[in-house]
Amino acid sequence: MNDIAAETRTGSFVPAGQPRNRRVGRSRAGLRRSVVLALAVPVVSAALAAPSAFAATAGTGTGTGTGTTVAAGVGASGHTYPVGPGDQQLVANLDARVLDQRLGSDVGGVVLDADSGSTVWDHNGSTALLPASNVKLATATAALTVLGPEHRFxxxxxxxxxxxxxxxxxxxxxxxxxxxxxxxxxxxxxxxxxxxxxxxxxxxxxxxxxxxxxxxxxxxxxxxxxxxxxxxxxxxxxxxxxxxxxxxxxxxxxxxxxxxxxxxxxxxxxxxxxxxxxxxxAPLADIVRKMLKTSDNNIAETLLRTTALGAGRPATFEGGTEVVRQVLSRRYGVSLQNFVIHDGSGLSRTDRIPAATLAQILELLTEPRHARLLGSILDGLPVAGEAGSTLGPEWGRFDDPNSRCAVGKVRAKTGTLTGAIALSGLTRSEDGEWRVFSFIENGSTAAPGDIKDAMDGLAATVNGCWA
CATH class of the missing domain: 3.50.80.20 (D-Ala-D-Ala carboxypeptidase C, peptidase S13)
Known part of the structure; x- marks a missing residue:
């Protein structure tokens, strides 16, 4: 067992469509569900401080928490979970499209309904996979939380x-x-x-x-x-x-x-x-936007080191990754199950993060209470079809007949290494609700461009434009 998996876990990802949010307050979908956090990770900085627990309002059964009746569905991973009437076709499409041969057989994916606090779809979502540059989402979250958006170098x-x-x-x-x-x-x-x-x-x-x-x-x-x-x-x-x-x-x-x-x-x-x-x-918020738009590895590693210093740790890879883990788990209740990182950029081939964890990090961006600290992450996520970003036409993204409909509608962080491609982001459904997704494949033998086309199609499916 590695040192990260041995940590006390808080806010762990729960499949079967059960709420896993750590939220308080009301949204358009009604009262958010949350879990009481067992905050056993040591504090490294006042910037990491968070309430010791949130009000527990989670229920059981097949309800959504808003009085809507839902039907039971079976995902590609074989689990059963509640599916709202409007999501049944989405789930069926994802179950079929995740089996695309271009993606290979080692694929993890999760789709969350950020407004109702439920898991819409899960396919090996808790499996540890090589996340490539999706690690930068964790790095940016920790840097902004510890240093603040106005920090300057x-x-x-x-x-x-x-x-x-x-x-x-x-x-x-x-x-x-x-x-x-x-x-x-x-x-x-x-x-x-x-x-x-x-x-x-x-x-x-x-x-x-x-x-x-x-x-x-x-x-x-x-x-x-x-x-x-x-x-x-x-x-x-x-x-x-x-x-x-x-x-x-x-x-x-x-x-x-x-x-x-x-x-x-x-x-x-x-x-x-x-x-x-x-x-x-320039302020850190601007630097984070630049890092995410272009997936700048060097900026990410600098942020990791500086974040360690800001939390009173040595400015080393170990010091930085320790602070990232503590920020995610203690400050935000994100699961650290199967979470292993050794750098800030995601270039390390020993990094492992489940799709579920990446989705939890992105879900924070939909919460107004985190907008001041984390808003630059949402702003910095490449937009499908945005020239000059890693989702731009110069990279051949969202130009497939099935995914072209999602141009301008999906914000997502890319990740590409030999043997690993990831795409994690957000989009709004036709009714305006936030959908958060993360897809990671490892080991596909298809051409990288073909893998990305298949993954862009999954994002377009989540958006609903490829119905």
């Missing part, structure tokens, strides 16, 4: 004993313009002090080693992901982003009349050093 320049030190603050979005501003301000400070020659060092000690996660293939870096460091410029994919940024900074100093003595080295800024300049990033 700061890069600094300090001077001491003849050395100008560029101090990385984990800003993966720092660009050439921002670095040029830092250099200009630093040059002004040096000249004011009568200095024209300096050594240049970089301090990226904010993120300790290792720089590579368990389960990353050598072919991933530095193109798919760079070794994780706290300093980078223009998101350049190089082995040592910190030294690269320092060399670019040194060149900017030289262009402005400062002589750089020797090569750029690593060094540690001291408290006694004189601050000369600083640069702040």
């Amino acid at each position: 700061t890069t600094r320049v300090v001077y001491g004993d003849g050395t100008l030190t560029l101090v990385g603050g984990g800003d993966r979005t720092l660009g050439s313009d921002g670095l040029a501003e830092l250099a200009k301000a630093a040059v002004a400070g040096l000249k004011e002090a009568g200095l024209s020659t300096v050594k240049v060092a970089v301090d990226d000690s904010l993120f300790p080693e290792p720089t590579l996660a368990d389960g990353w293939n050598e072919g991933y870096y530095p193109d798919s992901v760079a070794p994780v460091r706290a300093l980078v410029v223009d998101g350049r994919g190089v082995q040592d982003t910190s030294i690269d940024a320092g060399q670019t900074f040194a060149g900017l100093l030289a262009e402005n009349g400062i002589t750089v003595d020797g090569d750029v080295t690593r060094g540690a800024a001291r408290r006694t050093d004189t601050p000369l300049a600083h640069h702040s990033s």
Whole structure:
């Protein structure tokens, strides 16, 4: 048993159509059902604090909680659960379409009715599968919860004993313009002090080693992901982003009349050093949107490390993933059953997450009480057919005759690795109710484009446009 599965589980996914929401208050579908949470996971930060229990109003039987009579159905996994009259065709279609040979035989899927708090459909929903970039949903949720949507990353320049030190603050979005501003301000400070020659060092000690996660293939870096460091410029994919940024900074100093003595080295800024300049990033909410739209692996890993720091943990892969687990389980009551992650991006081939857990994370986005903290995740999810996102036409998404009807109607996070494709998101049914879904396949031998077409078809089925 792994260390995650051994944790006390809260808000566990329950098949058979029973409510699994952790909500309070009323929605258009009526009073939400919830379960009492056994909050046994240690608190790592005040940001993780949550009520110790919610009002338990869940019932039993085949009712929906709104007085509607439902019929019993049998899903592709063989379980029996209540099916509302309006969902019987949806369930039948999903049961048939999940067996599409393009998806292979190792498929997990879940559809939730976020408004009534029930599970509409489940096919191996609690099975642990390689989720690929769908891990970023967990990373974003934890980062926003611990750090807050307004958090900004700061890069600094300090001077001491003849050395100008560029101090990385984990800003993966720092660009050439921002670095040029830092250099200009630093040059002004040096000249004011009568200095024209300096050594240049970089301090990226904010993120300790290792720089590579368990389960990353050598072919991933530095193109798919760079070794994780706290300093980078223009998101350049190089082995040592910190030294690269320092060399670019040194060149900017030289262009402005400062002589750089020797090569750029690593060094540690001291408290006694004189601050000369600083640069702040855009708010975290904006960075999360960018990360999700383009599935940026490097931003995800930076967020994981910074989230660990924000919760008082070491800024390592282990520290970050520990905080992600605690945020999901303690703060939001999301199930950790069969949940294993070793990074923030989902590139690790040792990551495992059930479709049910991903659906629970996404279901949080439908709750108004979480809108302030988590709203940028919903905004950042690629929209079917949206150019410039991972669901855009340039990636061949939602261009199949069966799924084209869902263009503009589905928001979802993609996930693609060799042997694993995932699609998890939200859509609204014809009556305007939220439907949350997650589909993951592992091991299909079909062409990736064909697998994605089949998965897009499942999303269009959930939307109802492919009836």
